[in-house]
Amino acid sequence: MKNFGKRFGVMSSLGVTMGHFFQTYIVDLVNGKKRYRTAEGIESRRQADTEGIFTIQYPEESLPLPEEFRVLPFLVYDEGENGEKNLRCTACGICAKVCPPQCIWIYRATDPNTGKPSPHPLEYYIDIDICMNCGFCAEYCPFDAIKMDHDFELASYTRGEAHLFNLEKLMKPASYYERIRPANAACEAAAKAEKAKPKA
């Protein structure tokens, strides 16, 4: 018991907790209702100088996702003039080779006339139970054909077959990609334009 009676350590500790307690009310009173369930309110609670209640009340509120956020890959397709879906994927297999848990299966299409491999995937599967969201497939894809998604609310009642995503489930339009990752998409478009220039 040598520590007691010399200082007022416990009292100042309690002071800190008490300060925290009252501060939450003061901050709320000063800021009013706009502190909660509004975009600027959420943003203000993520700043380095924020005080008071710190937590985001998920699912009523949710954090804005940074662009690089990554959950599960999807395949990007460009929309043609007549509404056809042109997959960017050429079935080169780099994503399947680089995938650490080996959750990507690609069946490369063959040209029915010549019998030679053609640069399209006939089938493309990702087992999302196995996927570890590392983002390697998107990082090393030379055709910008596979990208990481932002949709993290994936809970479902089944597993197994239902979690084996096929082409249909994996395909998403390029416009969606440009919406969730504007800076990346702009950067890639610029690089593409640069590449096309010397030829023209």
Place this chain on the structure above:
Amino acid sequence: MTEAVLVNPLDNLVEHFPSGWLKKDERPGYTGFIVEREHLLEFARTMRDDFGFDYLSMVTAADYIAEGKFDVVYYAYKTIGGPALVFKVQVARDDAVVPSLVGLYPGAEFQEREVWDLMGVRFEGHPDLRRILMWEGFAGHPLRKDWKEPFYEEDVKPFKSRWPEGKPVNADDRNPYNDNVQYPEGFDPESWVPEAETLLYSGLQRVSHGEEFKTDELVVNMGPQHPSTHGVFRMVVSLQGEKIVDLKPVMGYLHRNHEKIAERNTFLQNMPFTDRLDYTASMSTNFAYALAVEKLMGVQVPERAEYIRVMMAELTRIMNHFFATGFLLNDLGVYFTASLYAIEERELILDIFEEVSGSRMMCNYFRFGGVVRDVSDEVLKKIHKLVYDRIPRKLEQFDTYLTNNEILRTRCEGVGVLTADQAIALSTAGPVLRASGVPYDVRRADPYSIYDRLEFDVVTGIHGDIYDRYLVRVEEIKQSIRIIKQLLRDIPSGPILAGKPAYQVRVPAGESYGRVEGPKGELGFYIVSSGKPNPERYHVRAPTFINLTSLAPMARGEKVADVVVILGAIDIVLGEVDR
């Protein structure tokens, strides 16, 4: 008068010993010495007592199945700093017995048990050579190259069934359960009596009777499901009344054989797996693994990438120490108030990680020769605000809140004491070692990256008790802030990756050991490459696994209520302990 010439005593080490005791390891890409098995003990004693290699950092083994032998590898250091002494013992695969070094370096205890468990090298003279990560009914030694896991598909990734004719097959269908379960010879799961537990219990020290007051003797199992153990970790404690007589940790409940997985992976594929080791400090594990592979590849990391790497590693340290102190308080019985205060800053740091790497905890941010993507000026501004304003303010509050709190001090002062000699002998690392007064920090003792250019102090404690461990952690946050301030001031612009991003890296044959000062201690990766796309051997020196060796010496003689705090002060992460 002759001029004294400074020579590295390791240069002519072979001549120092009688001929035939040891020879230089002259395989290309390898370093160190190969010691004869019969002379290992004598050699190690000489190196410890005469040459000052008092810190046995890592023990592991590598299976060279083509040559039909095991290499048992030892990495010893001096606690005053400097490069490693690497020595190896080569034994035939069918005669895998090596004298144990536990008598000389008690810190080798768990590591030798691990080598026995996973590789099947028996250590003669080990006091308690049981399996440590696997269970007793497990057949074989999984890290041997000829051992195959139940869902074995191919030796190395990428698997051929994925492309170009990939048809998804459920692993359970290809290899149905019960067809792939194997037991040791003569093992019948139906009539099995868990003998290992008998061995475990009989290995505990008990007190002989005849004391003045008769107290009850009791063996208590704390865990595996116990809120104090930060995961699935079990402590078997023998008690005399309320006093701890002996303690044995039991682990491996979260074991997934990370090292076997890694040997099937390519070098790059291992990067996201290292995140899952210490999942609260994934940037540091990335760092150590990248260093180890870069040493073999011989790539020069660009300047800006080095700055970003160190910045991320230091932010990780800040975050981890906040977390550790917060949960230490939780273990003390304060419940969640203190840990939630501590987690606020962690949240802001995780936001930064999410922005640069795309994920809060599984960062996967480092690549061989740099980092994935650049850090924007906005993020740098955020970090600036944190280290100049928010975190110092928080530390001040922490100081008022905890440092002089009488209850905290009474609970922590003089509890779980580890003297400097003990701490070194037990191979502890990180804040546990430094709190005992040993100024050993890999960032200073064996600088990597750009740490030799940065100004910071190595924080040490005096008493080696829990309170000093707490103080060391708080002070280390301050030093990390100091480092980040220098980095923010000097960060240059330029490329962030040497060469082009490549999904297949060429790693020349050889061995390397990359180590960093992780938030929890010395974190190292031992890698053997045979020139193929996959590592031949991959071993993690997990700091908290080895720090746990010191749990029993610290807990003996303390009260049972304190063992929770002692464990909390080591700051373990089970993802790393069990691997």
